[in-house]
Amino acid sequence: MSEDNKDYPTAVAAPDGDIVPLTLTMVGNLLAASRESPRKRMLQRLHKSHDATTHRMFNALQPGTYITPHRHLHPTKCETIMVISGSVLFVRFTEDGEIADHTLLQPGTETFGVDVAPHVYHTYVALKPDTLIFEVKDGPYAPATDKDIPAWAPAEGEEGAEAYMLDMLKGLAERAAAQADAAKAQDKGADEQ
Numbered sequence: 284m285s286e287d288n289k290d291y292p293t294a295v296a297a298p299d300g301d302i303v304p305l306t307l308t309m310v311g312n313l314l315a316a317s318r319e320s321p322r323k324r325m326l327q328r329l330h331k332s333h334d335a336t337t338h339r340m341f342n343a344l345q346p347g348t349y350i351t352p353h354r355h356l357h358p359t360k361c362e363t364i365m366v367i368s369g370s371v372l373f374v375r376f377t378e379d380g381e382i383a384d385h386t387l388l389q390p391g392t393e394t395f396g397v398d399v400a401p402h403v404y405h406t407y408v409a410l411k412p413d414t415l416i417f418e419v420k421d422g423p424y425a426p427a428t429d430k431d432i433p434a435w436a437p438a439e440g441e442e443g444a445e446a447y448m449l450d451m452l453k454g455l456a457e458r459a460a461a462q463a464d465a466a467k468a469q470d471k472g473a474d475e476q
Contacts, residue, residue: 291320291321291322292320292325293320293322293324293325293326294325294326294327294328294340295312295313295316295325295326295327295328296328297328297329297330297331298329303329305329309327309341310327310341310343310367310415313325313327313341313343313415314343314413314415316343317343317344317345317348317413318345318412318413322348322439323344323345323346323347323348323409324342324343324344324345324348324350324409325342325343326340326341326342326343327340327341327342327343328340329341330422332423333422333423333424333425334422334423334424335422335423336421336422336423337419337420337421337422338418338419338420338421338422338424339417339418339419340417340418341367341415341416341417341418342415342416342417342418343413343414343415344369344371344409344414344415344416345409345412345413345414346408346409346410346411346412346414347409348409349439349444349445349447349448350406350407350408350439351406351430351432351436351437351438351439351444352374352376352380352404352405352406352432352433352435352436353404353405353406353430353431353432353433353436354401354402354403354404354405354430354431355401355420355421355429355430355431356401356402356431357428357431358428359401359402359421360401360420360421360422360429361398361399361400361401361420361421362398362399362401362418362419362420362421363396363397363398363399363418363419363420364388364396364397364399364407364416364417364418365395365396365416365417365418366388366389366390366395366396366414366415366416367390367415367416367417368390368413368414368415369389369409369410369411369412369413369414369415370387370388370389370409370410370411370414371387371388371389371407371408371409371410371414371416372385372386372387372388372407372408372410372455373385373386373387373388373397373405373406373407374405374406374407374408374451374455375403375404375405376404376405376406376433377404378404379435380404380433380435380436382451382454382455382458385455385458387410388407404433406451408448408451408452
């Protein structure tokens with residue numbers, strides 16, 4: 284889906300002005316728009332042009348939104364994600380699509396964001412309603428080259444995208460359960476000594 288599809292807008296244009304107050308009203312309206320969006324998310328651009336060398340934006344996310352696993356390699360673009368409210372599970376993949384690791388990102392905790400190198404395949408999953416993140420990444424934006432989408436992951440809107448996301452979440456839940464069981468076994472072994 285194009286970032287500027289008029290049937291289902293995916294982004295709010297950057298406000299005018301040399302100084303733009305970042306307000307609770309701005310992000311409240313964005314969160315409301317994300318609840319209404321078929322994609323279950325909405326961007327508030329702060330950069331004035333797709334040609335800008337640095338892109339800054341709020342991204343309002345609702346649980347169930349699918350962000351296609353991707354990286355920013357051609358051309359190389361670094362990306363920083365900070366969680367303002369809600370909760371995000373950041374997932375890093377290997378080159379062949381296996382989950383390499385995952386990180387829980389929440390405001391007010393030790394880990395509230397990530398800085399991602401261009402070669403890293405990743406996605407993130409909103410875990411709570413009205414999750415709000417702030418993103419910064421290198422520009423410019425060109426739809427054809429903005430994201431490198433691997434063959435092993437369906438693109439947003441493709442058949443199988445929802446099933447892929449559910450399988451990924453199931454795999455993450457199984458991984459977490461196995462880690463919890465291992466921790467319990469280790470604690471039990473320590474108690475018996």
